[in-house]
Amino acid sequence: MTTDQHRGTPTPTPRGGPDPTPVSGYPARPSVRAGDLLRLHVSTRADRFRVDFFRCGAATRHMGGFSAPGKDAPDGRHDQDWQWPGHDFAVPAHWPSGVYIAVLRPHAAGPPDLPASGTGAEALDARDCRLLFVVTAAGSAKARILYKVPVLTYHAYNTSGGGSLYGSPQTHARALGHRIATVTLRRPGGGIGGPVKGQPDAHDRRTPRQTFAHWDAPFIAWLENAGLAADYCTDLDLHTDPHLTDGYRLLLSAGHDEYWSEAARRHVTAFRDLGGNIANFGANTCWWRVAISADGAMVRCAKLPPGASPGTDVDTLRGAPDHWWETEPENTLTGVSYRNGGGHWEGARSPLGFTVQHTEHPVFAGTGLRDGDVLGAEHSLVGYECDGADLHRDATGRAFATGRDGTPAGFTVLGVAALPTDPASGWHTAARENEDPHRAATFGLYTAGGTVFTAATVDWPRLLPLDHQVRTLTRNVVDLLSRSSGVLDRPRTTDHG
Structure with a gap:
């Protein structure tokens, strides 16, 4: 583990070594309908950052991701909107309803160093560099x-x-x-x-x-x-x-x-x-x-x-x-x-x-x-x-x-x-x-x-x-x-x- 001096909380150490430029974020709303836009608010000192999305269920599945320019923003208070820079992502209409975890990290050349697909949700859990949202069902097709x-x-x-x-x-x-x-x-x-x-x-x-x-x-x-x-x-x-x-x-x-x-x-x-x-x-x-x-x-x-x-x-x-x-x-x-x-x-x-x-x-x-x-x-x-x-x-x-x-x-x-x-x-x-x-x-x-x-x-x-x-x-x-x-x-x- 390394200590995030910017946030003051522990962050995961990637397998490649300590990460000096952590990324933190939160969703504008905690749920999004499949096929709609998801807005994420992200702060980092890195020039660019990457988000990878995982769906949690019987197995943890990597569903995709994106990268975007980074911008640093100050922390807020617990009782005020933090108003970090926003980034929109079009949730694919075929994504199944479920609980999704976004793993945030500085953008780096080569394959991202990510938790292995198929592991349990505890492998993705962390007190920083993560955010959670729910994809709700699209259209009329519903489970019981x-x-x-x-x-x-x-x-x-x-x-x-x-x-x-x-x-x-x-x-x-x-x-x-x-x-x-x-x-x-x-x-x-x-x-x-x-x-x-x-x-x-x-x-x-x-x-x-x-x-x-x-x-x-x-x-x-x-x-x-x-x-x-x-x-x-x-x-x-x-x-x-x-x-x-x-x-x-x-x-x-x-x-x-x-x-x-x-x-x-x-x-x-x-x-x-x-x-x-x-x-x-x-x-x-x-x-x-x-x-x-x-x-x-x-x-x-x-x-x-x-x-x-x-x-x-x-x-x-x-x-x-x-x-x-x-x-x-x-x-x-x-x-x-x-x-x-x-x-x-x-x-x-x-x-x-x-x-x-x-x-x-x-x-x-x-x-x-x-x-x-x-x-x-x-x-x-x-x-x-x-x-x-x-x-x-x-x-x-x-x-x-x-x-x-x-x-x-x-x-x-x-x-x-x-x-x-x-x-x-x-x-x-x-x-x-x-x-x-x-x-x-x-x-x-x-x-x-x-x-x-x-x-x-x-x-x-x-x-x-x-x-x-x-x-x-x-x-x-x-x-x-x-x-x-x-x-x-x-x-x-x-x-x-």
């Missing part, structure tokens, strides 16, 4: 599955320009009037190519959390390896276009999809109400509400309640303006909430999995699981962050959702993992609505128009290459919900409370 890429969450944790939606040294030092955190999407980072807030993942140190390579790339690789075709969009696309989901059977997300705009949530809810299915193989979903500027460049989130000091853990307080759960509980859409789950952010977790029930349900077909078995404990499936429902148990010990927290009637609890309460365990379960310290990750589903499945743990994608039962269950859910009549009948249950 639409995959949602959480660009807003990527940028919430992106600290390019000295801050994120978690604040900055400057805002923390100012008066209490600065209660609305703001970031721009027009800066390096946002899934790749920028510094990231957060602790390293003790269970997978190859890439940082809150990046595309860490959460989404493993799920997308599994999806394509399983022969499951999907189109791709960003949450900004869902925010902008109420008809984006038209014609799809399943809206799918994975990993950490924490930040949602009001319009995106309204459009996804309408999709469900009209019979569309949703599968969320992640957690901490729809926890914060964000406002997006009319030009789609700025994202704002009001986190501090009146009277709270900057730096306070707002999840322990009421009155945070943009907590979804305080005004419109996310349970009404997802079935579960982070306020009935918890987080474990630093160091290795103890083995914890879901104790399953209702294993006669078709999502368990081929897993070999029986009621009372534990799913995923060997590889610490429940962790980093997880969601839950308010629960009680009947006389037989079977868990039911009470619905007191907004979980829809008829939510079928498929698995429960009680979170440790000993402070030494490293788990954090803030007392948000009551004093009961007990929380439990809760995965399950319900049907209301369409069917909504939630895996209730951010770490679900991490186990896909490791655990046959997790893979089988995932395949069952995607197959059942993406077929033309994909509404799951819930098991017959009786609350013997």
